Amino acid sequence: MxxxxxxxxxxxxxxxxxxxxxxxxxxxxxxxxxxxxxxxxxxxxxxxxxxxxxxxxxxxxxxxxxxxxxxxxxxxxxxxxxxxxxxxxxxxxxxxxxxxxxxxxxxxxxxxxxxxxxxxxxxxxxxxxxxxxxxxxxxxxxxxxxxxxxxxxxxxxxxxxxxxxxxxxxxxxxxxxxxxxxxxxxxxxxxxxxxxxxxxxxxxxxxxxxxxxxxxxxxxxxxxxxxxxxxxxxxxxxxxxxxRKALCTFEYIYFARPDSDIDGFNVHSVRKKMGKLLAKEHPVEADVVIGVPESSISAAIGYAEETGIPYEIGLIKNKYIGRTFIQPSQELRERGVKLKLSAVRKIVEGKRVVLIDDSIVRGTTSRRIVEMLRDAGATEVHLRISSPPVTHGCYYGIDTSAREELIAATKSVGEIREYIGADTLSYLSEEAMLRAFGVEDFSNHKYCNACFTGQYPTEIYEDLEKHMLER
CATH class of the missing domain: 3.60.20.10 (Aminohydrolase, N-terminal nucleophile (Ntn) domain)
Known part of the structure; x- marks a missing residue:
């Protein structure tokens, strides 16, 4: 890796x-x-x-x-x-x-x-x-x-x-x-x-x-x-x-394209529903709702619709960064050379901002985005995550970091909020996430939530964890 x-x-x-x-x-x-x-x-x-x-x-x-x-x-x-x-x-x-x-x-x-x-x-x-x-x-x-x-x-x-x-x-x-x-x-x-x-x-x-x-x-x-x-x-x-069916919920939360339908559900609609449920669980007084592009736009629209707070485009993604892009030196990064995302100053300046993201993995990106919004003049930044905290690694073809790198595996929500520098931080509950798929019986459903719960649908072999750390 x-x-x-x-x-x-x-x-x-x-x-x-x-x-x-x-x-x-x-x-x-x-x-x-x-x-x-x-x-x-x-x-x-x-x-x-x-x-x-x-x-x-x-x-x-x-x-x-x-x-x-x-x-x-x-x-x-x-x-x-x-x-x-x-x-x-x-x-x-x-x-x-x-x-x-x-x-x-x-x-x-x-x-x-x-x-x-x-x-x-x-x-x-x-x-x-x-x-x-x-x-x-x-x-x-x-x-x-x-x-x-x-x-x-x-x-x-x-x-x-x-x-x-x-x-x-x-x-x-x-x-x-x-x-x-x-x-x-x-x-x-x-x-x-x-x-x-x-x-x-x-x-x-x-x-x-x-x-x-x-x-x-x-x-x-x-x-x-x-x-x-x-x-x-x-x-x-x-x-x-x-x-037992165990569809990866992260396909809907993050990977798949919003215009895809997977096993009967449209990805954009599911993300939007998660945003609405997130608003019900964790409302906040604010002036604008923005999403981290591209994967969190649908959830941000849902959150805005549910709360009545206007949805705005507050972050712009540079679409042309290829994998071979020459990364700026640490020194230039510290001076503020930003390649992937830019904040729209006129939209966030002087505003209380609700920032919607689909997940926090290591926390470094969220921390940078919150800092970027404050630099652009946001008075408050309330971070809302449209999935539960990621506490366990994935063995099914998703490149999650080793477990010790997952911030939610070792820190409480309060500690994560402090590290990221947001005014408030809240995650969607596992029940609400499943409700977005119409699940009523939470003890018996057809989704894999192992990265949130540590309950894996297949056997995980002893040496696999060791092997994944070695490579």
């Missing part, structure tokens, strides 16, 4: 996109990945299949940096899978960029994976002892080895057997010479939806990718379901009995 590069926010591992049965497969995958760029900015890749030949191209950087028309021309075929990545397991290198492609006795295979396998470390060790040679440090390659070693007659049977061994979170796409497989983990921790475009089937991490290419949404992939798409169309099988 590159701590010097980590911003004080969550990083989602990846976005996946697949299409089968369209002569413009690579180009449509490119546009699909473009829509999923918010899920990972570190690397991008596309693999296509043309008869018994597999083509692929991947590289470090944004989708628009990795691909151009000449490259897309070389990616021939009517089926493709694509991937955008932010690394959680495995280092930042092009070897770990996906899709991973393999040729073995049965033909070609490409894999793209969003999520994190909690027992990959153990399986990796076992396979190495049995003679497997690994090219990458990503947990996705572990699955490829399991599939290659499985001696069953069909690809889907080999995949089913392999997935019965792995634990954790995943939305997996596998492309072979003649079919596309899509699998979602038995808890449904990571999202995946199915759509249709001009007779072709498409699958993607989020429905915003369908809207971008003009595909029609059919349904979400079920937890524990395997979709098999080939020349005969689409069929569905179960590779695991659906475990």
């Amino acid at each position: 590159h701590h010097e590069m980590m911003s004080d926010k969550w990083h989602e591992e990846c976005g996946v996109f697949g299409i089968f049965g369209h002569d413009k497969a690579a180009e449509l995958t490119y546009y699909g990945l473009y829509a999923l760029q918010h899920r990972g900015q570190e690397s991008a890749g596309i693999a296509t299949v043309e008869g018994r030949k597999m083509h692929h191209h991947k590289g470090m950087g944004l989708v628009s940096e990795v691909f151009n028309e000449d490259v897309l021309e070389t990616l021939k075929g009517n089926a493709a899978i694509g991937h955008v990545r932010y690394s959680t397991t495995g280092d930042s290198s092009v070897a770990n960029a996906q899709p991973l492609t393999f040729g073995f006795q049965r033909g070609n295979m490409a894999l793209a994976h969003n999520g994190n396998l909690t027992n990959a470390y153990q399986i990796h060790g076992r396979l190495e002892r049995q003679g497997s040679i690994f090219q990458t440090t990503s947990d996705t390659e572990v699955v490829a080895h399991l599939i290659a070693k499985s001696g069953l007659p069909t690809l889907e049977e080999n995949v089913k057997e392999s997935l019965s061994v792995v634990k954790g979170a995943y939305a997996f796409l596998i492309l072979s010479d003649d079919k596309l497989l899509a699998m979602r983990d038995p808890h449904g921790l990571r999202p995946m939806a199915l759509g249709q475009f001009e007779g072709a089937y498409v699958v993607a991490s989020e429905t915003c990718a369908f809207d971008t290419i003009g595909a029609e949404y059919i349904r979400d992939v079920e937890p524990g379901e395997m979709l098999i798409i080939d020349k005969d169309g689409l069929r569905s099988e179960r590779f695991a009995t659906a475990s």
Whole structure:
């Protein structure tokens, strides 16, 4: 993990996109990945299949940096899978960029994976002892080895057997010479939806990718379901009995794009509802409500609507900061060189401001924003967080810091408020957050809140925590 590069926010591992049965497969995958760029900015890749030949191209950087028309021309075929990545397991290198492609006795295979396998470390060790040679440090390659070693007659049977061994979170796409497989983990921790475009089937991490290419949404992939798409169309099988559903609430709170619908809920609407509930739980007298762009705008609109305090654009985000941006020196930062966010002075000057953010991870960003608003003349800054305090790390494909870096793991709300420098600080309760999804029975619901509660839906292996700290 590159701590010097980590911003004080969550990083989602990846976005996946697949299409089968369209002569413009690579180009449509490119546009699909473009829509999923918010899920990972570190690397991008596309693999296509043309008869018994597999083509692929991947590289470090944004989708628009990795691909151009000449490259897309070389990616021939009517089926493709694509991937955008932010690394959680495995280092930042092009070897770990996906899709991973393999040729073995049965033909070609490409894999793209969003999520994190909690027992990959153990399986990796076992396979190495049995003679497997690994090219990458990503947990996705572990699955490829399991599939290659499985001696069953069909690809889907080999995949089913392999997935019965792995634990954790995943939305997996596998492309072979003649079919596309899509699998979602038995808890449904990571999202995946199915759509249709001009007779072709498409699958993607989020429905915003369908809207971008003009595909029609059919349904979400079920937890524990395997979709098999080939020349005969689409069929569905179960590779695991659906475990207790445990959808990641952070998809709604922060990662997903507001125009996506995940498992029946529109992301913007859920965020807005959380903002309204936050206003009910923690109102305050103030002059303006502002949100931290982009992820907290929906919640800020909800808070403003509920309280009647006007919503304003008080912070502007510079959209053009790429990953390769040269960071200013510490000295220039201290002199006030601000790259990512600027306060709108005329809006906050002389005002009591309610600042809405979706979460506090390490607290450093919140502290800077509060300071920036005071510098711009805000008389009071009341920080309201549209989710509960994050007290535990995530093992399911989200790059949370090690637990000792999470400010809420060691400090009380009062201490966090003091560190951040806000006049008041309040978080949304877990019950209110679940109420945004219409949950009535809080002891039995279909969401993963492990980062707030420490109750993980799958087994967490002893050496995983150690492994995550070492890397």
